[in-house]
Amino acid sequence: MKCACGRESVYYQRYANRWLCEDCFKKDVEKRVRKVLGREVIRNNVKIGVGISGGKDSLVMTYILKKFYDSIPNSEIICFFVDEGIKGFRDVAKKYVVEFCKEFDIDLRIISFKEEINYTMDELVEKNYLKHLNIGKPCSFCGVVRRYLLNKYAFLNNCTYLAIGHNLDDFCQTILMNYIEGNVKNIIQFGKDVSSSTNFVKRIKPLKLIPEEEVILYAKLNNLKYQKEPCPYSHLSYRYKIKKIIEMLEEDKPGVRFGILRGYESLLKLIEYREGNLKKCKICGSLCSGELCKVCSWLEILKGL
Ligand code: SF4
Ligand code: ZN
Structure with a gap:
């Protein structure tokens, strides 16, 4: 099939019912990232801290940010890689990240659980220590501590923003998970991404409008090498089940993920956020x-x- 520009297509965008060639596909992805960030973020005198994990999302995000900021004066990108100490997983990811940052000449800081909290994730699971914290699943601890450390280092490095590689699917999963569990406070905090805390670095999520399969294709078309194996603890998470449900819904009704996001953002506009005392x-x-x-x-x- 042909793209609207006349060239051979590489991708069928089901939710928009159109075929795209390589060039139009890449431009389409980058256009949506630009739209999410806006002029408030894509400007000079800005330092972007990037949470980089070695997976497709964070590498694609960093690649696009680098492309945007390369021509903007007084702008800087610095990557933060959190090594949780998950053998056979994060150590592999680290190699991809180190190579990527070297190839694209991006500053990289490595933060380790062992140094920061005295334990690796593997040790905490092996020793069964999470039960002392009333935590059932490794992700419930790991995800929160990761975010905490990313914020800490983005703040210490004077970053204007902290970029997180959440794609559209991740967004939908977080929204639905919180709805189902009745975590109203979390739902609002997640969407507003603000805090009056003086050490909180405002978060940006450049891939918010990019479905997972498009992140994968974008990485492939740009020859980005990333870690494909999932974390050994991820299948234990509730998120994994929700992911499967959303995939089923999308298969049935293309565009459902954008619907979940739109509905959620309309709801957010109606809610006045107060942090309380x-x-x-x-x-x-x-x-x-x-x-x-x-x-x-x-x-x-x-x-x-
Ligand atoms: Fe941590 Fe869970 Fe992510 Fe693995 S999947 S790195 S345990 S948050
Ligand atoms: Zn504290």
Whole structure:
């Protein structure tokens, strides 16, 4: 089939019922990333901290950001890679990240769970320590601590924004997971991406409008090498089940993922966000409802084990 421009197509965009050639496909992806970021983010005098994991999303995101900012004066990109200590997984990802940053001449900082919290993820699972924190699934700990560390280092490095590689599917999963579990506060916080905490770096999610299969194709067409194997703990997560449900819905009704996102964003506009009476965490200074924030209280318990 031919693309509207007359060239041979490489992709059928089911939800839009159109065929795209390589060039138009790449432009379409980049146009949507530009739309999400807007002029407020794509400008000069900006330092973007990027959470890079070695997977397709973060590499595609960094590649596109680099392309955008290369011609913008006084702009900078710095990547943060969190090594949770998951053998056979994150150590492999690290190689892709190191090579990628070297090839594209991007500053890279490596942050390790072992150095930061004294344990690797593997040790916490092997020793069954998560049960002392009342945590059932590894991701519930790992994901929160990862975000905490990314924010910490983006803040320490004076980043204007922290870019997270969530694609459209990730967004839909988070939205549905929180709806189903009734986590109203999380739903709002996730969408607003703000906090009055003085050490919070505003997050941006450039791939918000890009479905997973398009991230994969974009990576392939640009010869980006990334880690394909999933984390050994990921199948234990609730997210994994929701992912499968969304894939089924999309198969049945193309465009459903954009529908979930649109509905959620319309809802967000109607909600006034109030953080309530928050205190400063006595250890790290983040805003929280108790004396310590969630991460610091977990780390305190771990110290006592
Ligand atoms: Fe951590 Fe879960 Fe991601 Fe694995 S899948 S790296 S355990 S958050
Ligand atoms: Zn804290």
